[in-house]
Amino acid sequence: MYWHNKRLLAGMLTFGLLASPALAFDFGRRATPDEIKLWDIDVGPDGKGLPDGSGTVAQGKQVFSDNCAACHGDNGQGGIKDRLVGGQGTLASDMPVKTVGSFWPYATTLFDYIHRAMPYPTPGSLSTDDTYAVTAYILSLNGIVPADGKLDKASLPKVRMPNRDGFVPEPEFDPARLARKK
Amino acid sequence: MTSKAPIDLLPRPANVSRRGFVGGLSAGILGAVATEAAGAETLADVPDRGPGADLSAHSERSRFAKIDRIPEAGPGKRNIDPGNAINSKTPHQKLVGNITPTDLHYERSHSGVPDLDPAQHRLLIHGMVQKPLVFSVEDLKRMPSISRVVFIECTGNGWENWKKADPELTVQNTHGLVSTNEWTGVPLKFLIDLVSRDKSSSWMLAEGGDGAGVDRSIPLTDEIVNEAFVAYGQNGEPLRPAHGFPMRLVMPGFEGNLNIKWLRRLKFGNQPWMTRWETARYTQLLANGKARQFQLRMETNSVITQPSGMMQIQPGYNRISGLAWSGHGRIASVEISTDGAKTWTQAQLSNPVLPKAQVRFQMDWVWDGKPTRIVSRSTDDKGNVQPDRQSFIAAMGTNALFHYNAQQTWSIDEAGRVRNVLA
Numbered sequence: 001m002y003w004h005n006k007r008l009l010a011g012m013l014t015f016g017l018l019a020s021p022a023l024a025f026d027f028g029r030r031a032t033p034d035e036i037k038l039w040d041i042d043v044g045p046d047g048k049g050l051p052d053g054s055g056t057v058a059q060g061k062q063v064f065s066d067n068c069a070a071c072h073g074d075n076g077q078g079g080i081k082d083r084l085v086g087g088q089g090t091l092a093s094d095m096p097v098k099t100v101g102s103f104w105p106y107a108t109t110l111f112d113y114i115h116r117a118m119p120y121p122t123p124g125s126l127s128t129d130d131t132y133a134v135t136a137y138i139l140s141l142n143g144i145v146p147a148d149g150k151l152d153k154a155s156l157p158k159v160r161m162p163n164r165d166g167f168v169p170e171p172e173f174d175p176a177r178l179a180r181k182k
Numbered sequence: 183m184t185s186k187a188p189i190d191l192l193p194r195p196a197n198v199s200r201r202g203f204v205g206g207l208s209a210g211i212l213g214a215v216a217t218e219a220a221g222a223e224t225l226a227d228v229p230d231r232g233p234g235a236d237l238s239a240h241s242e243r244s245r246f247a248k249i250d251r252i253p254e255a256g257p258g259k260r261n262i263d264p265g266n267a268i269n270s271k272t273p274h275q276k277l278v279g280n281i282t283p284t285d286l287h288y289e290r291s292h293s294g295v296p297d298l299d300p301a302q303h304r305l306l307i308h309g310m311v312q313k314p315l316v317f318s319v320e321d322l323k324r325m326p327s328i329s330r331v332v333f334i335e336c337t338g339n340g341w342e343n344w345k346k347a348d349p350e351l352t353v354q355n356t357h358g359l360v361s362t363n364e365w366t367g368v369p370l371k372f373l374i375d376l377v378s379r380d381k382s383s384s385w386m387l388a389e390g391g392d393g394a395g396v397d398r399s400i401p402l403t404d405e406i407v408n409e410a411f412v413a414y415g416q417n418g419e420p421l422r423p424a425h426g427f428p429m430r431l432v433m434p435g436f437e438g439n440l441n442i443k444w445l446r447r448l449k450f451g452n453q454p455w456m457t458r459w460e461t462a463r464y465t466q467l468l469a470n471g472k473a474r475q476f477q478l479r480m481e482t483n484s485v486i487t488q489p490s491g492m493m494q495i496q497p498g499y500n501r502i503s504g505l506a507w508s509g510h511g512r513i514a515s516v517e518i519s520t521d522g523a524k525t526w527t528q529a530q531l532s533n534p535v536l537p538k539a540q541v542r543f544q545m546d547w548v549w550d551g552k553p554t555r556i557v558s559r560s561t562d563d564k565g566n567v568q569p570d571r572q573s574f575i576a577a578m579g580t581n582a583l584f585h586y587n588a589q590q591t592w593s594i595d596e597a598g599r600v601r602n603v604l605a
Contacts, residue, residue: 045453094580
């Protein structure tokens with residue numbers, strides 16, 4: 001059936017790993033630390049992966065106006081793309097409004113997403129400082145960071161999002177359960 | 183059965199006689215409604231034979247077979263400019279068999295379809311491993327491969343019917359975000375051994391090379407480690423760009439968006455990354471305002487594709503046909519009700535019935551011409567039964583947006599018109 005290559009596969013694995021590491025090494029090449037650094041952009045909820053740098057709400061207002069407002073509205077109220085602000089208290093209603101402020105559980109996710117995917121036409125084009133700044137600005141529009149606030153890799157993971165406890169993991173793939181199993 | 187009967191499953195224009203309509207469509211269920219063509223009343227009307235077109239390097243569909251996907255956006259956002267589309271749906275009402283044609287496999291992209299040169303594409307595997315490695319497409323093709331027929335389903339499949347049922351919808355609108363292809367590639371297990379994964383890593387980040395850099399955290403359960411693979415082949419040819427050329431992750435039975443397209447990075451870690459996609463997007467908001475997270479497996483599901491929304495049937499013999507699938511495993515049985523879920527009859531399944539793949543089901547039916555409702559429900563080999571709409575909504579509410587697998591009901595009125603309804 002679809003595992004018709006199982007035997008061959010098992011043979012290759014045994015040979016490759018036990019008899020000859022050199023053969024296994026024939027597939028692909030070692031990644032160098034420098035090139036890994038180029039691509040290793042993910043940020044975890046504990047802040048792991050956040051780069052050096054910082055940005056203020058005030059700087060973020062300008063970054064937002066220049067790069068984000070065309071799609072998300074002048075104050076993040078939404079436009080041709082997602083609304084980013086408001087909606088708190090609506091999640092259990094018939095018309096839930098899911099925004100960064102009402103729904104997103106981690107502030108680190110906002111930095112990571114802007115850094116990797118925004119602005120839509122030129123993803124990754126914002127500097128690290130501008131990314132911290134616009135993150136701070138969007139959070140301030142939601143009343144989560146003060147208007148004179150500033151974010152960096154130490155303070156961002158400490159931001160407590162209003163809907164942090166709004167998620168129920170599926171038992172089969174519950175991170176806490178998978179961690180215990182190991 | 184008579185030769186005409188199955189043709190009645192197709193919509194019939196009001197101004198065309200039954201005989202003329204049947205003849206004009208004798209090319210079969212795959213064709214679009216071609217009203218202008220006169221049929222062949224007798225064999226003498228069949229056109230003479232003669233030399234055909236030159237042979238070609240690439241086969242196109244018959245000009246009589248007009249089959250297309252339709253680009254759409256969110257629920258209720260249809261007939262839109264393709265530039266605003268977020269998905270493109272498979273025309274199940276015009277397809278037969280178990281396998282979706284490659285160019286009609288549904289598409290969901292989050293930042294368009296990148297135009298990637300395989301010579302310059304690389305896959306980096308790193309994180310909690312002893313040997314971080316970089317692979318080219320050619321590297322993957324030299325490795326031992328597997329081929330497997332599986333369905334891939336967008337979690338938004340069925341989302342038109344959460345709150346209401348628009349009667350104008352076809353099965354392409356309601357269920358066009360699931361398709362089944364044969365995929366070929368390298369088992370994840372093989373790659374894991376090459377990089378010597380740290381055994382204590384329990385999650386893997388998979389990231390695409392699209393503009394959005396779509397990334398998902400994948401739990402490394404035994405099932406996933408044993409079944410996931412990195413594919414470069416689709417129905418015997420290189421992946422189509424819309425489906426991840428030159429390489430994608432295939433995760434049999436799991437959410438479509440976990441099958442990361444244009445794959446360029448796998449990173450091993452010991453906790454989920456909580457990306458936008460697994461927090462803000464692909465989570466299911468319940469009635470109490472809490473959201474189900476990591477509901478990664480696609481559920482037991484089925485839908486009747488013939489007859490289905492916007493078709494018109496005639497009293498007498500009709501053949502009911504549809505598709506069933508489950509992310510838990512193999513479909514064990516499909517039952518059909520032609521009296522609005524009061525009584526149920528076993529349908530036949532078309533072999534082969536493969537785990538985590540769509541299977542065609544069929545049943546003979548004689549319609550007495552009275553208004554009724556038809557509905558299918560599937561059961562998989564783990565004992566999961568596709569829920570009726572009422573109990574499904576009782577559990578999930580109407581705000582979840584994703585993972586809709588309630589039974590699909592089509593109503594049929596006294597004129598034979600088939601329409602989308604809630605049960």
